[in-house]
Amino acid sequence: MKTSLKKLTSVLLAVLMLISVFSVISVSAADISTTATGVSTVTLRPGVAAKDNPVWFAWTWDDNGAEKWVYGQKSGNDYTFTGVLKKITFVRMPNDYSSKTEGDWEKKWNQTEDLETVNGGTYEITGWGTDKLEGKWSTPSSSETTKPAADKQYYLVGTINGVDFGIGNDYDKPTDYPIKAGETITAKFEGDAYINIKNIANDEWFFTDGFPGMDAKSATFYNEKKHSFDPNDKEAKNKIHIPGNVEVKITLIENNDDTLTLSYEISGQPDTTNPVGGKTYYLVGTINEVDFGMGSDDWDKPTPYEF
Numbered sequence: 001m002k003t004s005l006k007k008l009t010s011v012l013l014a015v016l017m018l019i020s021v022f023s024v025i026s027v028s029a030a031d032i033s034t035t036a037t038g039v040s041t042v043t044l045r046p047g048v049a050a051k052d053n054p055v056w057f058a059w060t061w062d063d064n065g066a067e068k069w070v071y072g073q074k075s076g077n078d079y080t081f082t083g084v085l086k087k088i089t090f091v092r093m094p095n096d097y098s099s100k101t102e103g104d105w106e107k108k109w110n111q112t113e114d115l116e117t118v119n120g121g122t123y124e125i126t127g128w129g130t131d132k133l134e135g136k137w138s139t140p141s142s143s144e145t146t147k148p149a150a151d152k153q154y155y156l157v158g159t160i161n162g163v164d165f166g167i168g169n170d171y172d173k174p175t176d177y178p179i180k181a182g183e184t185i186t187a188k189f190e191g192d193a194y195i196n197i198k199n200i201a202n203d204e205w206f207f208t209d210g211f212p213g214m215d216a217k218s219a220t221f222y223n224e225k226k227h228s229f230d231p232n233d234k235e236a237k238n239k240i241h242i243p244g245n246v247e248v249k250i251t252l253i254e255n256n257d258d259t260l261t262l263s264y265e266i267s268g269q270p271d272t273t274n275p276v277g278g279k280t281y282y283l284v285g286t287i288n289e290v291d292f293g294m295g296s297d298d299w300d301k302p303t304p305y306e307f
Contacts, residue, residue, distance in 0.1 A: 040119040044072060044079040044090055047125040047220070048228070049110060049133055051210035051236075055093045057103035060117070062086040069102040077220055077261070078122070088117045090125075092133070124257070127228055152181045154206075154252060154260070158195040158239050172202055181254035186267065191244040197221050197252070197260055206260050207237040214241050218263035226258055 044056055056072035062085040072079030072090075081088075091103045092110040110133050115123065118137045127134040156177035157166030166175040178200075179185050197206040206221035209229060219240040222229075229236040240262055242248060247268030253261040 040084050040117050041080065041082045042084055042088065042117060042120070043122040044081065045077065045122055045124040046079065046092075047135075048127060048209045048230075049092055049125045050077065050212075050220075051230075051233075052109075053095045053213060054109060055095055055097040055100075057091045057093055057097075058084055058088050059091055059103065060084040060086075060088045071101060076218060084117055086117055088115050089113070090115075090123065090133070128230065152254065153200040154179055154181070154197050155200065156195050156250070157198050158193065160193045160195065161190040161244075166198060167196075174200070179250065179252045181252055181260075184249050184251040186247060186249055188247045188268070189242065189244040193242045193244060194239040195242055195262070196239045197262065208240060209236060209238070211235055211238045212240055216240060217265065218261060220255075221260040221262060223258055 042058075044058075046054075046056065056079045058070040058072065058081045059067070060070055060081075061067035066085060068085075070081045070084055072081050090112045091105075091108050093103050093108055097103070097107075110128075112123070112125070112133045112135060115137075118139060121137045121139045123135050123137050125133050125135040155166055155175045156179060157175055159165075160175070160177070164170060165177070166173060177185070177187060196208070198204065205224050207224060207229070208219045209222055209227070210233070212219040224237065242250070242264055243266070246266055248264045249267045250262065250264045253263075255261060
């Protein structure tokens with residue numbers, strides 16, 4: 001009887017130990033699974049580091065040993081990272097990495113410090129830093145993308161209709177293209193335009209940080225008094241390109257961080273019959289063995305070769 005009782009006790013203890021082991025294994029597996037699937041979605045606003053059209057990755061990890069690369073999906077001027085873990089480093093890669101799924105520490109252009117992930121937050125890069133990119137987190141509750149539409153007025157300036165508007169010798173003059181924050185205007189330029197912005201008081205000027213590219217339809221403009229442009233880059237303070245000879249709708253948004261967003265969309269058909277605005281020219285010179293439209297007698301006369 002005593003022997004049977006001892007055997008029964010041994011069996012019960014063995015069963016309890018197995019239950020305990022399976023419980024530990026079950027909890028550990030659940031923890032690893034939860035971590036591996038990611039905990040957050042975050043947004044990167046590259047700011048000054050958008051220069052040269054880089055590709056962005058996030059290196060993300062947690063305290064349990066999980067780690068992985070996450071590709072940044074471009075959305076307007078921002079990048080979205082889904083499934084990131086407890087800690088994150090944003091990594092700026094060359095633009096030929098757009099088809100890759102992982103970054104490369106050896107070939108990176110820049111990176112941020114190691115950061116604590118803020119779920120749903122936006123990390124905005126504010127400067128190049130001495131070693132790593134500088135920035136700050138904001139959350140949806142403390143930062144909205146744009147301010148409400150305002151009556152503050154600006155001017156579109158730059159190279160417009162083939163001449164300087166509101167810049168150079170005309171820097172202190174208004175232009176033919178006033179626009180209010182929150183407003184959309186319609187324009188049709190004679191030839192391609194390269195545009196930046198100034199305020200109506202003529203004491204605040206806004207530039208893109210680097211050229212956004214010929215096909216960019218939206219760009220962030222920075223106040224030159226408040227933004228640190230790269231002093232070694234002659235192209236740092238730049239403009240947006242807007243195609244000419246076609247009707248476009250241009251929208252200006254005033255952001256909470258004292259930047260402006262200018263965007264456009266083509267609303268008409270390209271003018272292929274009059275691409276240079278209807279100007280008339282004459283071929284002149286020695287034609288058919290005589291002077292046409294030149295010399296002391298004919299310099300001010302039209303020629304038969306008009307176009």
